[in-house]
Amino acid sequence: MATVVPPVTQDATSSKGPTAMVFMNMGGPSTTDEVGDFLSRLFADADLIPLGRLQSYIGPLISSRRTPKIKKQYAAIGGGSPIRKWSEYQSSEMCKLLDQISPETAPHKPYVAFRYANPLTEEMYTNLLKDGFGGGKGGRAVAFTQYPQYSCSTTGSSLNELWKWRNRLEGKGATGLDSAGSITWSVIDRWPVHPGLVEAFAQNVETQLATYPEESRKDVVLLFSAHSLPMSVVNRGDTYPAEVGATVYAVMQRLGFSNPYRLCWQSQVGPSAWLGAQTSDTVQQYVKKGQTDLILIPIAFTSDHIETLFELDQEVIHEAGHPGVKRAESLNDSRVFIEALADVAVNHLRSGESCSRQMGLRCQGCKSERCLEQKKFFVSQENLLSVR
């Protein structure tokens, strides 16, 4: 007698999926033709560059003046930013892993939402609704920031944008449903010292260290470099400088403090005061002091972008004019990094938290209604935390 093998089906009662995993980042122009739009969105963002009531006049002026110079930089790194390619790769690889290690929330569907380039938050949200999330049917989505260290100018701005589109596409006025059946959001808002992230950075540093002769290897200076912040943002109480410092310290701990190191800050724009010391000055000053073995380590971004491929490789390292000045590879397709992303995600999915405790506390100098309302929304998805 033939035995009948039942088909393998997912037990609907044991799975809380599908789960949308939304990678949030700033994005970059994929081609030089997109540079103008990218910069005009960037200079229109009052969470990044507050220009007051004149934002809609001054923003376009600055961005159009800046476009030719920045176009040349993107042309010099191959004609566009690789951020989209890496974000799509990292998010889909992470979701494949999550399906294995978290079957209870499977299937996991990857989405990318950029703040200033395609795919924009609006496009991502529309796709979510098209794919059957929300729209009266509910469903769960996780906003996973790809900035490991939180800043109100980066992750905060992406969350403000997500909250805005959520209200437009799923708010009371949009659906008439008073948010019943809309998407339940939770947020991974920071992960600066996750052991997998630290391991991925440390391995790339070790790979670069191994290229120096053994006898002088311990004297190579490790120069961690992060995108700087205007001092006005630092003094408002932004948590980014402390969180970047925490990542650096954790990587050094993992390396057993094998080398001397410093943290410096790159890519400042415009005439206002920014957090220093600047990366370019730091390299010049050390080279002048005779310290010509230096490894630059981009520590606040998880893939290559114009600031590694152009500013560090083609400006800072090129101008140093010494073969001992090198750069650690960005995380890009590092398997250890993909596994770290999956681990950050699974810890979040199992925690039942809507966001970290830090999200409920605004910067001491924050006067933004947008920040207040956005935080109230994400915190309220759990009904446990309050916003101050």
Ligand SMILES: C=CC1=C(C)c2cc3[nH]c(cc4nc(cc5[nH]c(cc1n2)c(C)c5CCC(=O)O)C(CCC(=O)O)=C4C)c(C)c3C=C
């Ligand atoms: C963690 C990373 C970043 C922080 C913090 C950050 C803050 C910040 N940036 C500006 C202004 C500009 N940033 C620009 C480009 C840019 N910024 C980051 C990352 C952070 N910015 C990246 C990765 C990129 C490049 C994207 C790519 O395509 O590779 C630009 C545009 C380029 C230019 O005109 O020079 C501007 C402008 C401010 C004001 C700010 C903090 C308030």
Ligand code: FES
């Ligand atoms: S600026 Fe930091 S919470 Fe508003």
Ligand SMILES: [Fe+2]
């Ligand atoms: Fe920036």
